Amino acid sequence: MTATATPTRISEIGDYVETLLYEDCATVIVNPDRPNIYLEKLPSPPNIRKYDKYYNLIKPLSDRMAEKLCEFPVKIVYVESLEALGYYYQYLAH
Numbered sequence: 001m002t003a004t005a006t007p008t009r010i011s012e013i014g015d016y017v018e019t020l021l022y023e024d025c026a027t028v029i030v031n032p033d034r035p036n037i038y039l040e041k042l043p044s045p046p047n048i049r050k051y052d053k054y055y056n057l058i059k060p061l062s063d064r065m066a067e068k069l070c071e072f073p074v075k076i077v078y079v080e081s082l083e084a085l086g087y088y089y090q091y092l093a094h
Helices: 006-019 050-069 082-093
Strands: none
Touching: 050 082
């Protein structure tokens, strides 16, 4: 989810959709101000030990996601790279 993507970035996101093997995806471009959407931006800690950094981001995020499960059952999390996405997926899958 992004509120500031340029047309170029939107087309790049389409490339990620193909890489992740998603099927029947749609791009929705609308004003993101929706009362039923909870949006939170977390600051990225310094890029010291990479996996510690990932853990320090995903642990509090997963705790907050669990707290808001009833109110927001569907979650979209944007991460900075496919490597980070793989780490987060492995963490949340357990």
